[in-house]
Amino acid sequence: MRKALAFVIAGALALASVAAAAQAPTRIRGTVTGLDGNVLSLKSRDGKDLKVKLADNVTVSAAKSVALADIKPGDFVGPASRPGPDGKLVAISLQVFPAALRGVVPEGHTPWDLEPGSMMTNAIVATVAQAPNGRELKLEYKGGTQTVVVPAGVPVFTTVPGDRSLLVPGATIFTIARPGPDGALSSARISVSKDGVRPAN
Incomplete structure (x- = not known):
């Protein structure tokens, strides 16, 4: 009886694990092809046609350029990076988070896609130093x-506050969407390009 019960529990846990993986949020980068009500159509960066259902109260943020020279100690940042030849990380893009997101956006160093x-x-930026062709940031x-x-x-x-009017064909977006039980994607937050500045992460 105990063996049978253990088998049932193990099976249930395995199914729950599979279900959790299936519902894991997915990062989406792409180009808007249309917006019909709350349904955003887009072409993902790998060429797939996707539809994402936006929440009625979706938060839209617009990308805004920042000068590298303006980065200073105390700023909360999120660089996407690759390993450099000398062991240091080399940024591919750098997002400067609004101060209000400190303590909301998790800190840490994790794999990215x-x-x-x-x-x-x-x-948090601890120090900023000159580099041969840019800046060197010590992050804590x-x-x-x-x-x-x-x-x-x-x-x-x-990013700065935006609205749905920015979600026009040709605009580039970044969002973290969650699949529903039927596989349909939905999102409550989305970042979009503005004036040629793209949400590069």
Whole structure:
């Protein structure tokens, strides 16, 4: 009886694990092809046609360019990076989070999917130093530190409040969508390009 019960429990846990994986949020980057009510149509960066149902009260954020020279100690940032030849990380893009998101956006150093082998480091800028072709940032987060070189020309951006009027064909977006039981994607937050500045992460 105990063996049978253990088998049932193990099976239930396995199914729950599969279901949880199926419902895991997915990062979506792409180009808007249309908006019909709350349904956003887009072409993902890997060429797939997708539809994402937006929440009635969806939060739309617009990307805004930031000068690399304006990055200073105390800023809360999120560079996507790749390993450099000298062991330091080299930024592919750099997001400067609004101060209000400190304590809301989790800090840390984790794998990212912008490109193979890339990492995301959400952290506080401790120091800023000149680099041969850009800036070198020492970043601190709970449990660790990282040094990231940000070359000149790398996209540096923040987000400001936007609205649905920005979700026009041709606009680029970034969102974290959650699949429903039927596989349909939905999202309550989305970042969108504005004035040629794209949400690069």
